[in-house]
Amino acid sequence: MTAPGTTETARDVARGASTASSPPRRRRVQHPWAIVAFVAPFAVLFILFYLIPIGVAVWQSLLVVERDGTFGEAREVFGGFQQYALVFQNEAFWGSVLRMLLFGVVQVPVMLGLALLFALLLDSPLVRGKKFFRLAFFAPYAVPGVIAAIMWGFLYSPNLSPFEAITSRVDLLSADFVLWAIANVVTWVFVGYNMLIIYSTLLAIPQEIYEAARIDGAGQARIAWSIKVPLVRPALVLTAVLSIIGTLQLLAEPQTFRSFSSAVTSTYTPNMTIYATSSIPNVSLAAAFSVVLALATFVLSFAFLRFTRRKGADA
């Protein structure tokens, strides 16, 4: 810590002054300029690229386009909740929301169930070669959603697939199956990620906790179910909330699947509806969709948190 002499003296003086004046006023903030220097760069960008956009979306959603006559100049004027009325009448949008809810109700439990199972197996003495399995299961997370969708799209296509026995019998890209074909892609990418979250929680649990159970004669399965699962509940809740958010935001995978399957329409997921609407362009309606979707995500996440917390309190 060898600072040049001048600054050192300057700081000494400053410090002397601050220590001299600090005792009478206890609540004085120390190092105010350092705090500003640390917080301001992030805060400014956060306001610019998070808070203001939210405001812009809300404001834009309240506007409507007005024209003088059919071909007159378009003007944006305040229209109150007109766009929201249109949102609630838009069947394609609600169809896509329902589709994603169906998707989430099936995919999220399957994915988290598998992630929990793998984490428990990795944490048990039953499995050898943990390091290898950890890496192998996590590897798909390095594949971006678009690339994963491209890969699986080829794997599902009858003429290219290595699994011809399946793809020649079942058209996985047909309207009946494509939602679950996409669910498989999402599961494939994210199981390992969720597994690692749960697994690192398990690693942080002190071993002594299991000893009593072992002395009482509990086997691995029993220990896993009665001790480990309750202890990783917070991690499970976190992964579930993240997955719920992710499900409603689905875009890259289904958008990529449009080139493999005609069953995936331009309004297949809520985000695709927003994109399609904004490129018509009807930005006000698209903004209203965005606001509704963001609110729905919030509500679902919070409802889930409340629900699990209450259940935890009862137990």
Next chain:
Amino acid sequence: MSAAIGPDVTSASRAVNPRGASRGRGAPANRRGPRESILSRTGAMLVMAVFTLYFLVPIWWLLVASTKDRGQLFSTNPLWFADFQLFENIGALFAYRDGVYLRWILNSLLYAGLGAVVATVLASMCGYALAKYVFPGRETIFNVVLGGVLVPATALALPLFLMFSRVQLTDTFWAVFLPSVVSPFGVYLARVFAEASVPDELLEASRLDGAGEVRTFFTVSIRLMFPALITVFLFQFVTIWNNFFLPLIMLRSEELFPVTFGLYAWNSTINQFPELRTFVLVGSLLSIIPLIITFLLLQRYWRTGLGAGSLK
């Protein structure tokens, strides 16, 4: 609460290998006792083996497919090599349209690499201040930022487009880069880790030595927080690398595309331009290799961060 848990996470992940050993030493009879029957051990290994195939076969298929020419792609065994054409394919990919693919890779590295570095520095400074200084509004700032974690990135894409078009910045590098350098989750992680790994005594000592606050941060604290910063960097890197809505809505010029978006664009015109199929496959393979290698090298830090995120 998080301060108490932080160190546990770090030490647990640092001691992954020793831990297994000490467990065995401590209670050998309990650990490998007869209770874990051969049956359950075989069952567990079988589950792991089957799912290893599930996770790795698609990547293996991509590798094999990338080594074939267009005809062989359809006519030969999809899971095994035919004539090894990988390097010819890569050469053709790099040459296609004046090397636009290399341009995309470079873009991705700039968006994600540089973006994540900036995001990490900004988030760590903010998180550090929230952890180590007492000031009015501290909890408010933290809660607002935490709320930001829950705001879906895709909900921001459209209003960002409207803002950027107002200042004529759509279809520029900045339209994708600037929004990416904000990482609320990074602030959260940085705060948790600063609380856990930067002792107040050290800051006092540094102050007594006459170092300013900012200087202390960049010379002392940032080193103690380093594992956390790698985590923040990786999270943000992956987030930017995978970001789809922002380039979709902002970019029109091909030469600004990140690689995932470029491959998406090629893939959606594959029916008109069948020669793109090989390029999409080889390009996909090449684009995931750097990520997989990064993950393998830095996975220790990943788990540290993942644990901290979940143990609230």
